[in-house]
Amino acid sequence: MKNLLSMEHVSPKEIEALITRAIDIKHGRTVMKLNDKTVVNLFYENSTRTKLSFEMAEKNLNVERLPFDVSTSSVSKGESLYDTCKTLEAIGADALVIRHPDNKYYETLGNLNIPVINGGDGSGSHPTQSLLDMMTIYEHLGQLCGLKIAIVGDIKHSRVAKSNAQALTKMGAEVYFSGPPELQDDALNIPQITIDQAVESCDVVMLLRVQHERHDAYNNMAKEEYNQQFGMNTKRMNKMKDHALIMHPAPINRGVEITDEVxxxxxxxxxxxxxxxxxxxxxxxESVLDGEGSKTNAFEKRYAVTQ
Structure with a gap:
């Protein structure tokens, strides 16, 4: 796999291979040591989980990390993302992990000759979050195909919702959206259900954060009111199927989309x-830096997932 930009560009076979390898790593199977590789993490938006988990992943692989701070870089002088990336390529970086506020920022990087991993673009895509979500679902439920999965909350501004809808549908799951009508996205052509329908019928309920920084809708609504209308709480959790899962990409607005006890x-x-x-x-x-990850596919053989 040369780049990871959007779940639109990842095939089911590649998804299977990445999940297989991640599970193998988790269970202690041999990890590549990529001592000769250098990665730069360019985060133009704030991040805790994505940024630090990439740093931990790079540490575990013995990848050299070049520090990059937007506030102290030439970005403050007006340097474009493309020129920043070309500079890092020129000085020897082997791959870039990028989070940027512009949707599809990667379309401006067509002349870059090193791999790009998208750590989130605006309200567009978040492919690494989608992949870790699918890994988690598969570990617990043993399949993706045929599952009913509800994504609940601020769909319109959520790159997680878009990436998961694309990828899970591609893998044979039945995906539904739920949440405030004003925060839905009809262009995605995903059926909509109420939160109460979701908790009673779905195998996975994935809550989304209300993104106060991207819009003003619901900012003034009392958090208890939002939770009662659209969120997850103990009463709803108790109506879920015995095997059903509750997920959230975080950060969490506790008491808003999901209560503390849940x-x-x-x-x-x-x-x-x-x-x-x-x-x-x-x-x-491993897949991007070594070039072999997308060639392996023991997923169907080892885990018997039905396409």
Whole structure:
């Protein structure tokens, strides 16, 4: 796999291979040591989980990390993303991990000759989050094809919702959206259900953060009111199927889209998602830096997933 830009560009076979490898790494199978590789993480937006899990993944692979701070770089002098990336390529970086506020920023990097891993672009895509989410679902439920999965909340501004809808549908899951009508995205052509329909019928309910920094809608609504209308709480959790999972990409507005007791409840795999983020990003880095990851596919043989 040369780049990881959007789940639109990743085939089911590549998804299977990345999940397989991430699970292998998690269970202690041999990890590549990429001592001769150098990666730069360019985060033009704030990040905790994605940035630090990439750093941990790089550390575990013995990848050299060149520090990059937007505030102290030539970006402050007006340097374009393209010129910054070409500079890093010229001085010897082997790959770039980029988070940027512009949707599809990677379309401006066509003349770059080193791999790019998209750590999130505006409200467009978040492919590494989607992959770690699918890994987590598969570990618990043993399949992706045929599952009913509800993504609930601020769909319009969520790159996680878009990437997961694309990828899970590609893998044979039935995907539904739910949440405030004003925050839905009809252009995605995903059927909509209520939160109460979701908790009673779905195998996975994935809550999304209300993104106050991207819009003003619902900023003035009392968090209890939002939760009662659109969120997850103990009453709803108790109506879910015995095997069903509760997920959230975080950061979490506790008490808004999900209550405290549910975050760390029996059905929640939220912190496991974070743990799996390191293993999935190791799998992705191996694939991009070594060039062999996308050629392996023991997924169907070893885990018997039905396409």
């Amino acid at each position: 975050v760390e409840g029996d059905k929640s795999v939220i912190f496991e998602q974070m743990t799996n983020g390191v293993f999935m990003r190791m799998s992705i880095l």
